[in-house]
Amino acid sequence: MNLWARRFLGLAMWVAIAPLAWSAATLRGVEVDAATANGARITLRASGPVAEKVFSLDSPHRLVVDLPATKLADGLALPKSAGPVKAVRSGLQPGSTLRLVFEHAGIAWKVRDAGAGVIVIEFGNAIG
Numbered sequence: 001m002n003l004w005a006r007r008f009l010g011l012a013m014w015v016a017i018a019p020l021a022w023s024a025a026t027l028r029g030v031e032v033d034a035a036t037a038n039g040a041r042i043t044l045r046a047s048g049p050v051a052e053k054v055f056s057l058d059s060p061h062r063l064v065v066d067l068p069a070t071k072l073a074d075g076l077a078l079p080k081s082a083g084p085v086k087a088v089r090s091g092l093q094p095g096s097t098l099r100l101v102f103e104h105a106g107i108a109w110k111v112r113d114a115g116a117g118v119i120v121i122e123f124g125n126a127i128g
Helices: 003-023
Strands: 025-036 039-046 053-057 062-067 070-072 085-093 097-104 109-115 118-124
Touching: 039 062, 039 085, 062 109, 062 118, 070 097, 097 118
Parallel strands: 025 070
Antiparallel strands: 025 039, 039 118, 053 062, 062 097, 085 097, 109 118
């Protein structure tokens, strides 16, 4: 392959992958806004909009929140527990998806997108 063909191929690859790098969000905050024995409100704050995917698992009870094209901010500490939320874990899934797992006491929960990269998770009597 000649020099011009290699340069063109390199430029084409850069143009193809650059939007992926620019569209990635960073999870900058995980805040416990309200926690009692019977409820908790946790706010996720990202650097930009994210399209969360949510599902639940049993044995033990877990709420799973996947945030595609999102990474955890360097040094961000996740809360250990908050009322009925026993533990919070994170991990990176294929496709640069950040996964947050909230182990809870088997109570009702609600997730809502508040816009501008803010996601609110409510458990138990904190559901509003």
